[in-house]
Amino acid sequence: MFNLLISYSPESWDSSSYECDRSRAVVEYTADEISERYKFFDENAINELKSFPALFVTENEATQSRIGYITDIRLRSDSVVISFEFDPILPALPIGAIEAMRVDIDLGRWELSRTHWAVKDEPIFDILIRHGYLNQQQVEASQKLRIPEPPVLPPQVVDGSFNNSQVFIVHGHDEIAKLDVANFVTSLRLEPIILHMQASSGMTIIEKIEHYSNVGFGIVLYTPCDVGQKVGDLTGQHRARQNVVFEHGYLIGKLGRRRVSAVVKGAVETPNDISGVVYVGMDPEGSWQEQLKIEMRGAGYHV
Structure with missing residues (x-):
């Protein structure tokens, strides 16, 4: 934008x-x-x-x-x-x-x-x-x-405890959807962590993900940013960006499935091998926000 x-x-x-x-x-x-x-x-x-x-x-x-x-x-x-x-x-x-x-x-x-x-x-x-x-x-x-330099902090995930004051947001190119999710998180008096808005301080992308994802909950935004198809197919399907799928899997491995929810906007193909996780439809009426609150409460957030 x-x-x-x-x-x-x-x-x-x-x-x-x-x-x-x-x-x-x-x-x-x-x-x-x-x-x-x-x-x-x-x-x-x-x-x-x-x-x-x-x-x-x-x-x-x-x-x-x-x-x-x-x-x-x-x-x-x-x-x-x-x-x-x-x-x-x-x-x-x-x-x-x-x-x-x-x-x-x-x-x-x-x-x-x-x-x-x-x-x-x-x-x-x-x-x-x-x-x-x-x-x-x-x-x-x-x-x-x-962007100010990030504070030097000890790891936030220690002995099974999580930082429940922050939410990590994974997104593609849909800026409006990203801002809607960030505003929702802020409205809950929580801090949204959006990777490109955090200081790099010489870190690689994967190092930034590792550093800033020490949180208690992650929201992964699937939006129709790319088109993909099998070899030989004449038509493709809308897909999320590859970084979105990668970071989704990374968060599941780091935080656990119950601490990660995917918000899907429109008709977007989702990965088959992580189909057991929560997918929430981003409807115009805003009921997706209530569904996310339920998931966040299950992860220990007071929202």
């Missing part, structure tokens, strides 16, 4: 604040599901919008675009005022970069000619790296500035 702010004036991004008409804020060129989540700017919406990276662009790329973050959002009667800062590590994007990424970032046909604020459900850093505008080292250094 990322914020895309486009302004008619080349001077708009010379200061640290910007005012956007309310009717153009998180409404235009934004998927309905995303717009409905953020356009009312409640507290959760503001916090989530501030956590997303942002591209600051002028109409028709009259100037170089910048990468940064929204630091504050204030509402007025007919407008939204944001404070922002550019990332000190990430370079400016050359003129023409936004147009070159049009398909990848879901840019509308006339969007570059329209002053507005959109929110896009695309992995912007992956796209920028793929197009050669950033490299992995720059992105990691940038993220390290935003």
Whole structure:
């Protein structure tokens, strides 16, 4: 997910604040599901919008675009005022970069000619790296500035006791589903542990999983992010990302089956060899939350 702010004036991004008409804020060129989540700017919406990276662009790329973050959002009667800062590590994007990424970032046909604020459900850093505008080292250094170093703690699973103040969340590319699960966990006064939001501190991915999964419960989010099929088949089925299946099995081995639940969104193929675990359907009515509470209570959580 990322914020895309486009302004008619080349001077708009010379200061640290910007005012956007309310009717153009998180409404235009934004998927309905995303717009409905953020356009009312409640507290959760503001916090989530501030956590997303942002591209600051002028109409028709009259100037170089910048990468940064929204630091504050204030509402007025007919407008939204944001404070922002550019990332000190990430370079400016050359003129023409936004147009070159049009398909990848879901840019509308006339969007570059329209002053507005959109929110896009695309992995912007992956796209920028793929197009050669950033490299992995720059992105990691940038993220390290935003994420505090993890405290040095003793293992949290000792002699069969578990840390019941945290919940480890495994997810794919569906940002909305990930945020829904994280907000649910937070609403229970628990801390959601999302791997990419934790400091790496030189650790490999598997070392990060080992370090941050010392919790009492794990939620694995199966969303239709990939398509797979047997050799020779003409059609495939939606599947979760491979990392999701791997981390699901890892958590079962570390925490035990009763401390891990999988939340399934849509028609997604699930692994046959771990079919004995709990699968909860992510329904629009939200009953999945009540089902998860039951499982968490069974694991010793007071929710």
